[in-house]
Amino acid sequence: xxxxxxxxxxxxxxxxxxxxxxxxxxxxxxxxxxxxxxxxxxxxxxxxxxxxxxxxxxxxxxxxxxxxxxxxxxxxxxxxxxxxxxxxxxxxxxxxxxxxxxxxxxxxxxxxxxxxxxxxxxxxxxxxxxxxxxxxxxxxxxxxxxxxxxxxxxxxxxxxxxxxxxxxxxxxxxxxxxxxxxxxxxxxxxxxxxxxxxxxxxxxxxxxxxxxxxxxxxxxxxxxxxxxxxxxxxxxxxxxxxxxxxxxxxxxxxxxxxxxxxxxxxxxxxxxxxxxxxxxxxxxxxxxxxxxxxxxxxxxxxxxxxxxxxxxxxxxxxxxxxxxxxxxxxxxxxxxxxxxxxxxxxxxxxxxxxxxxxxxxxxxxxxxxxxxxxxxxxxxxxxxxxxxxxxxxx
Amino acid sequence: xxxxxxxxxxxxxxxxxxxxxxxxxxxxxxxxxxxxxxxxxxxxxxxxxxxxxxxxxxxxxxxxxxxxxxxxxxxxxxxxxxxxxxxxxxxxxxxxxxxxxxxxxxxxxxxxxxxxxxxxxxxxxxxxxxxxxxxxxxxxxxxxxxxxxxxxxxxxxxxxxxxxxxxxxxxxxxxxxxxxxxxxxxxxxxxxxxxxxxxxxxxxxxxxxxxxxxxxxxxxxxxxxxxxxxxxxxxxxxxxxxxxxxxxxxxxxxxxxxxxxxxxxxxxxxxxxxxxxxxxxxxxxxxxxxxxxxxxxxxxxxxxxxxxxxxxxxxxxxxxxxxxxxxxxxxxxxxxxxxxxxxxxxxxxxxxxxxxxxxxxxxxxxxxxxxxxxxxxxxxxxxxxxxxxxxxxxxxxxxxxxxxxxxxxxxxxxxxxxxxxxxxxxxxxxxxxxxxxxxxxxxxxxxxxxxxxxxxxxxxxxxxxxxxxxxxxxxxxxxxxxxxxxxxxxxxxxxxxxxxxxxxxxxxxxxxxxxxxxxxxxxxxxxxxxxxxxxxxxxxxxxxxxxxxxxxxxxxxxxxxxxxxxxxxxxxxxxxxxx
Ligand SMILES: [Zn+2]
Numbered sequence: 001x002x003x004x005x006x007x008x009x010x011x012x013x014x015x016x017x018x019x020x021x022x023x024x025x026x027x028x029x030x031x032x033x034x035x036x037x038x039x040x041x042x043x044x045x046x047x048x049x050x051x052x053x054x055x056x057x058x059x060x061x062x063x064x065x066x067x068x069x070x071x072x073x074x075x076x077x078x079x080x081x082x083x084x085x086x087x088x089x090x091x092x093x094x095x096x097x098x099x100x101x102x103x104x105x106x107x108x109x110x111x112x113x114x115x116x117x118x119x120x121x122x123x124x125x126x127x128x129x130x131x132x133x134x135x136x137x138x139x140x141x142x143x144x145x146x147x148x149x150x151x152x153x154x155x156x157x158x159x160x161x162x163x164x165x166x167x168x169x170x171x172x173x174x175x176x177x178x179x180x181x182x183x184x185x186x187x188x189x190x191x192x193x194x195x196x197x198x199x200x201x202x203x204x205x206x207x208x209x210x211x212x213x214x215x216x217x218x219x220x221x222x223x224x225x226x227x228x229x230x231x232x233x234x235x236x237x238x239x240x241x242x243x244x245x246x247x248x249x250x251x252x253x254x255x256x257x258x259x260x261x262x263x264x265x266x267x268x269x270x271x272x273x274x275x276x277x278x279x280x281x282x283x284x285x286x287x288x289x290x291x292x293x294x295x296x297x298x299x300x301x302x303x304x305x306x307x308x309x310x311x312x313x314x315x316x317x318x319x320x321x322x323x324x325x326x327x328x329x330x331x332x333x334x335x336x337x338x339x340x341x342x343x344x345x346x347x348x349x350x351x352x353x354x355x356x357x358x359x360x361x362x363x364x365x366x367x368x369x370x371x372x373x374x375x376x377x378x379x380x381x382x383x384x385x386x387x388x389x390x391x392x393x394x
Numbered sequence: 395x396x397x398x399x400x401x402x403x404x405x406x407x408x409x410x411x412x413x414x415x416x417x418x419x420x421x422x423x424x425x426x427x428x429x430x431x432x433x434x435x436x437x438x439x440x441x442x443x444x445x446x447x448x449x450x451x452x453x454x455x456x457x458x459x460x461x462x463x464x465x466x467x468x469x470x471x472x473x474x475x476x477x478x479x480x481x482x483x484x485x486x487x488x489x490x491x492x493x494x495x496x497x498x499x500x501x502x503x504x505x506x507x508x509x510x511x512x513x514x515x516x517x518x519x520x521x522x523x524x525x526x527x528x529x530x531x532x533x534x535x536x537x538x539x540x541x542x543x544x545x546x547x548x549x550x551x552x553x554x555x556x557x558x559x560x561x562x563x564x565x566x567x568x569x570x571x572x573x574x575x576x577x578x579x580x581x582x583x584x585x586x587x588x589x590x591x592x593x594x595x596x597x598x599x600x601x602x603x604x605x606x607x608x609x610x611x612x613x614x615x616x617x618x619x620x621x622x623x624x625x626x627x628x629x630x631x632x633x634x635x636x637x638x639x640x641x642x643x644x645x646x647x648x649x650x651x652x653x654x655x656x657x658x659x660x661x662x663x664x665x666x667x668x669x670x671x672x673x674x675x676x677x678x679x680x681x682x683x684x685x686x687x688x689x690x691x692x693x694x695x696x697x698x699x700x701x702x703x704x705x706x707x708x709x710x711x712x713x714x715x716x717x718x719x720x721x722x723x724x725x726x727x728x729x730x731x732x733x734x735x736x737x738x739x740x741x742x743x744x745x746x747x748x749x750x751x752x753x754x755x756x757x758x759x760x761x762x763x764x765x766x767x768x769x770x771x772x773x774x775x776x777x778x779x780x781x782x783x784x785x786x787x788x789x790x791x792x793x794x795x796x797x798x799x800x801x802x803x804x805x806x807x808x809x810x811x812x813x814x815x816x817x818x819x820x821x822x823x824x825x826x827x828x829x830x831x832x833x834x835x836x837x838x839x840x841x842x843x844x845x846x847x848x849x850x851x852x853x854x855x856x857x858x859x860x861x862x863x864x865x866x867x868x869x870x871x872x873x874x875x876x877x878x879x880x881x882x883x884x885x886x887x888x889x890x891x892x893x894x895x896x897x898x899x900x901x902x903x904x905x906x907x908x909x910x911x912x913x914x915x916x917x918x919x920x921x922x923x924x925x926x927x928x929x930x931x932x933x934x935x936x937x938x939x940x941x942x943x944x945x946x947x948x949x950x951x952x953x954x955x956x957x958x959x960x961x962x963x964x965x966x967x968x969x970x971x972x973x
Contacts, residue, residue, distance in 0.1 A: 001841065003843065029950055030950040030951075033699065045586065051890070052849050052852065052890070052897075053849065074507045088613075089614065090614075090617075112888075113556050115888050116889055116890065130838050133833055133842075133846050134826075134833055137833045145651075218413075236834075237619050238830040238833050257923065258625040258634045258662065259641045261619060261620055261634050261638055262829060262830055263619060263623070265617050265618065267625070326613060327613075327617040329616040329617075329622035358875065363853055
């Protein structure tokens with residue numbers, strides 16, 4: 001298990017979601033082991049020892065957003081309720097512990113919370129997340145909480161501006177330090193159309209890795225496919241985009257085999273996009289600014305409350321259509337294909353981006369970069385407008 | 395009381411007495427219902443011979459049955475298995491559980507043995523035993539038909555009447571009912587059927603909270619490729635697994651001599667669809683509807699049945715396999731044990747069955763005539779009598795289902811630690827080893843599996859006590875179901891408390907088994923899996939299982955469970971400390 005721990009420690013550092021010297025893991029089979037920064041490692045062990053789970057990670061996020069969220073929330077609350085679809089679906093809400101509560105309740109209290117939820121925000125400690133089955137699962141749950149906090153914080157800033165001291169400076173650090181320019185420059189793509197299965201498999205795996213390496217998406221969330229004449233080659237469900245070797249399912253267009261039962265939950269969307277247009281490849285991920293911006297709706301006096309599921313309108317962000325729709329068989333498979341054809345790009349409310357390439361992945365990848373960059377710029381423009389109206393917090 | 399009826403209906407078939415008792419609230423809270431409740435009610439009876447008149451046969455529903463909670467209209471039949479000698483629970487679907495709850499009872503507790511065939515009829519608050527001499531000998535569909543007017547039916551067929559050791563109990567509108575031969579226990583009691591009907595509704599503490607939690611579950615179902623994906627089980631039923639398990643090269647073939655069967659493409663999900671244009675069916679109120687029927691209403695086989703009448707017996711003819719399943723459903727035979735007993739017999743005598751021989755031999759088993767007399771005892775006894783005990787591909791005498799353990803090491807361990815014998819559903823490692831949920835694990839590695847299996851056994855014991863469906867948990871988790879249970883009952887449950895409940899149930903079962911002499915010696919796979927490799931190919935290497943590594947992981951499992959290295963309890967007073 002030590003090899004797994006060091007692998008996911010490195011991933012937390014590489015994807016800039018945790019601070020290298022503030023990461024600790026605990027894992028147990030018939031014995032408990034802990035590793036990493038000593039203070040958090042002790043905590044990780046104390047908590048995991050009380051849980052029926054295989055692994056636990058405790059780390060300080062590389063951004064203070066989760067902590068700010070906790071401090072911005074009124075004192076009666078005990079959890080944050082993100083609005084993005086991924087979190088709604090898989091995490092529901094995210095409990096947090098304020099410093100004083102944690103000091104009073106200790107690992108006992110934290111274990112109780114983690115007995116109910118996959119991850120918890122602990123003021124002063126960071127994000128603590130549990131993996132029932134594997135070390136990877138603890139990493140994934142950490143990553144989900146980090147993503148949810150990121151999206152929620154950016155949304156809340158647009159709505160309410162800065163509220164507490166330290167926020168503007170931290171936000172500047174984020175914008176000028178943590179965020180990297182997003183670009184496809186320097187990446188090598190195979191020229192399509194790809195027809196050989198071996199070439200397709202290798203290109204899908206390569207491009208999956210690009211999306212993560214360039215900071216476009218988080219490792220675990222998203223899916224990617226390439227079609228040949230009679231087959232869709234699609235990443236498997238619960239596969240990491242940067243580790244797709246051996247995790248790509250060939251799914252025939254004709255209903256001749258069900259081996260693709262392990263394919264991505266968005267298989268239906270991919271299939272319909274291929275069937276209704278001229279795309280050869282599809283890229284889907286959850287770039288953070290795109291997720292944030294997809295939820296900024298200007299429609300006034302709208303009666304719809306569950307926009308992420310029920311909104312019937314097509315909006316546009318920088319020319320990219322935005323539609324609603326649940327994951328999987330729920331709805332986006334119906335709503336995305338009709339709007340993605342023209343531009344080869346579509347946003348799904350509170351979820352992420354689909355882009356296509358008519359020839360190969362170069363086009364799809366650049367399109368996703370463009371969508372995310374547009375959303376990023378638009379976000380900062382709107383935030384500047386929002387904060388202009390307010391005096392900085394003392 | 396919300397959720398639970400709080401009442402049990404007790405029947406003594408020897409004396410004909412029928413009475414209701416209140417179920418203590420603390421027992422219901424501590425064991426939930428279904429499997430857990432049934433197992434708790436077996437305390438003190440667990441060492442009785444399965445064919446002793448005093449042995450209880452228990453039908454127990456869960457607290458969610460009768461509510462809108464997805465997949466919860468199921469119940470557990472619990473007793474001691476005549477096939478394995480272990481405690482045995484069979485989760486089954488259909489309408490029966492719902493109707494039983496409508497009659498205002500959480501469970502039926504049936505002891506004694508009638509001197510003549512009877513049917514137990516429960517209609518609302520009244521219940522009676524009705525002579526059933528004319529029904530004795532009837533097939534299950536015939537029995538359902540003649541009793542349908544009186545309510546939902548659970549019945550045995552000729553196999554149960556004749557004491558076939560893997561006879562099942564079938565529920566109308568339900569899935570193929572159950573493993574371990576509890577149909578024979580019912581047959582020994584001369585109880586042909588139970589009919590239930592009622593009009594009560596289940597009180598729910600918080601409707602809005604329940605509605606929200608149900609929506610969370612449905613959202614997860616829709617996000618799950620296995621459940622509602624276009625290649626998933628709602629579309630194709632469990633035969634959706636045929637192609638996948640072949641591709642993974644872990645199809646038990648020719649009595650587990652090989653792990654790849656090219657002929658399985660004849661009975662894959664798409665092949666069945668082409669041949670039969672199946673319609674959806676399933677448990678009452680279940681949104682998934684994973685059972686499939688022909689347009690004429692004939693039930694199509696599920697994955698394990700299809701694979702065991704297929705690859706395991708080297709048969710690739712779909713119509714013969716469907717016919718074989720139909721016979722099992724008519725006579726009340728567990729198709730998994732039937733298929734595996736036939737394959738052991740086939741290997742033992744040096745020739746597997748032909749497709750033509752299959753239906754006749756299954757009927758012989760059901761009526762215990764000709765070769766069927768011997769085969770009705772299950773593969774372990776058959777193989778022993780043939781002088782080749784190693785040919786029984788079973789653990790604790792329960793025939794293994796259609797996943798070769800050489801292709802998934804968590805499965806290998808789970809077969810051995812299952813309290814009812816070689817069963818994949820107790821820990822359902824297929825979920826992570828093959829279907830990648832919640833995350834993928836390395837199927838060819840034992841690393842971490844001891845704890846993973848332990849956790850999953852506890853979780854599933856809770857699930858089987860809520861009587862939700864195992865498949866639901868390919869999408870949802872205990873988080874959502876704890877919320878549902880809290881909403882229904884008005885008491886707060888969490889995933890962690892549910893797992894703790896599951897652990898109590900699991901250990902109780904294990905304790906009963908240990909009490910009956912089971913030890914580490916029974917927690918082992920047949921020798922074949924440690925000495926013969928599977929069918930490698932397509933870049934997938936399928937070696938034999940490393941016995942030393944298996945033993946090491948089994949010992950880890952015991953330590954995590956708090957058991958001795960013999961797999962037994964370090965202290966005798968376990969039961970006394972449980973509610
Ligand atoms: Zn997505």
